[in-house]
Amino acid sequence: MLSRFAENAFWMGRYAERAENLSRLLLMTEIFAGGEDSDKAWRPVLQVFFDEDAYMQRYKTITALNVVKFYLCEANNPNSVYAAVHMLKENARSLRHIISTESWRQISVFFSDVQALSKRRLSLSELSDICSDIRTACFTHRGVIEGTWYRDEVWRFNRLGSALERADQMTRLIDMKYFEYDRDDDENVAPPDVAWWNTLLRSASGFHAFQRKHPVDPDPADAARFLLLDTQLPLSVRGAVRAVAYQLDRLHGDFNVEPDKAIGEALSALEARLETPPERLNGRALHVYLDHLQIEILALANAIGARYFSPSA
């Protein structure tokens, strides 16, 4: 398997997860903004992606519709759904002779649908439908891969990229409301309430499972623990990191592709972090914890890239 193919497959996985999570994040923000154009509701989205400057160059003021456009269909914004699906397609293009035609077809149609969005007027009232369509396309994408791809190294690397991105995106989704600890003193930050967490749980398809596990009086720390550490929730960070470990293990076992020492160390560090969360998963402690997780996920991604994608021949 060419190193380049492994890299393309890995990034296909990452970009598909990214598109899915963006649609989740936009929809959640809109639900909480309740149709309001407030700076307060929409600025955190720009902050969590470090996009305030880029956005301000393009639009003068923060309005719901402009932020939504910026993240849905702005081709020049590398953090947009448009960019994610475009990069998904370009990575798939390099793999077209390996991946199933069904899969390429789905990606082509997905991208042309997203392109169509960028060519027409949008209104906020459609956001829910649009985000739901994007998520459905992402689910279909995953399903077509599951149903049609040959189970070779390319498939493993795709699943690996997808799992890694999923871990990363969940930390960002939660951090959206905890990010303010970076900019302000504890007493000035109002951590999100139960309603916000419930919406997040619903958007991560975890609300009902969470209710079953915590039938009485759950608090935000329970929700955070569930979304980060529950091993049975598909979108949880720990679940995703376990999937990463599994894929690396299979690459070794089935294809004789050994991870190197750097990957092993980065993975162990991340796993250790997930085994030892702070006592109270709330407030500043949660933000700091998310920060550490993000740094360790990035370190693992870098180790994977160095080992597999740029081999020194």
Next chain:
Amino acid sequence: MKIHDLFENYDHKTDFCELFGPAGGPENESLLKDKLSHFKLRTLNKRNAAAERELRNLGITFTVYSDAGAIDRILPFDPIPRPISAQDWDSLEAGCKQRVTAINLFLADIYSDQKIIKDDIVPADLILGNKNFRKEMVGLNLYANTYTHISGVDLIRDNNGDFLVLEDNCRSPSGVSYVIENRHLMRRSFPDLMEREFIESVSNYGQKLRGKLLETAPPVDNPQAVLLTPGVFNSAYFEHVFLAREMGVSLVEGRDLIVDDDNRVFMKTITGLSPVHVIYRRIDDDFLDPEVFREDSMLGVPGVMRALRAGNVTIANAVGTGVADDKAIYAYMPRIIEYYLNEPAILKNVETYICREPDSLQYVLDHLPELVVKPVGESGGYGIVIGPKAAQSELEEVRALLKKDPSNYIAQPMINLSVCPTLTAKGVAPRHVDLRPFVLTGKDCWVLPGGLTRVAMREGSMIVNSSQGGGSKDTWVMRPEASA
């Protein structure tokens, strides 16, 4: 009583029609024609639109890159197939095999003993002075003596229905992916049109290609083939994808390959370096190896010519095959076939006058207003003078040029292309078509049944190139009892 007929207003005038037959002659009868005549135009249009949508969804495209990003364009597909009778095909197939066999013998000769020059069949300057002649190839022995593994023979059909060769393609002929995808599309969109027809299958092209390439591999156990593409920015990238997939080989770029100090070729994989023995390259000679050809090439593989000389790799098509598909050599092709095979050419050339020969020159000078005069060194239509359309002053100009430097020119009569019923905005109408069969050579030749039928979508136009708005048709070799 006939309620309606799709061909009610169809008139192919003096042109030979692929479905109806010669002008003025008795109409060909066929099941296909009967079935088509009962189609409603609306149905045809609707299904055609669905078929083109599917082409787009499947990404069966040639890619045009511009400042605005990637634009995936489909090759317009025409739903009315072009039939070829088994009898016509048998003779075309034999003719294509003969021609490509002779071309391979010619290439092997000019890069070794050059007997054809010594025997005065083809003038030395046309070969040795040709810009596609690669001195780096002289004296090399290629496996199976094969130079052009993949060839395309461009054919037209005149008003009598005779097939004539217009051009040979011995470098990187493209278009075969459309032949196979068009067939898939016909099956999906027009199953009723294919009912009860016996059409020769085209679906094993990838396996045949891989097999023929491996017949010419260096003698190692389990030789590995790859397809070398310039990358996703190349306009024919879809075809590279298609062929790699159909063959089951890796689609690599130059940066994925390296040649070591022992002149062996490897690809870079996640488990280390893996050996490569056959490279089907879709990169021009100039860009193939920066150690030997253009130093600034970022697309090629440094050292691959060293590996070739060491006998460690087969490059398909070989470097330097462009001499054989040159316009000047084309004129000599009937003599080249006779010279190497001792038999007359089965497929005729368009009649061609070689102006360096005094008799031909005299004829050309006497008939200038009827002829098309072409300079031999140029490509892309540059410097061509079309007699019947030229002003008197232009004719005088070319007359002077011919007298001054006759060796630089050939001349041909005006050619006409046959037509085939084609779906247009104004209903079904005749449009000009050509045909490109694909010939594979390993130890011997194999021809894909049919080939690419290109169609000029504009009324009266004879320019079938995709870059000029040409489209394509499914091509049916109709052989009773064959399984489609």
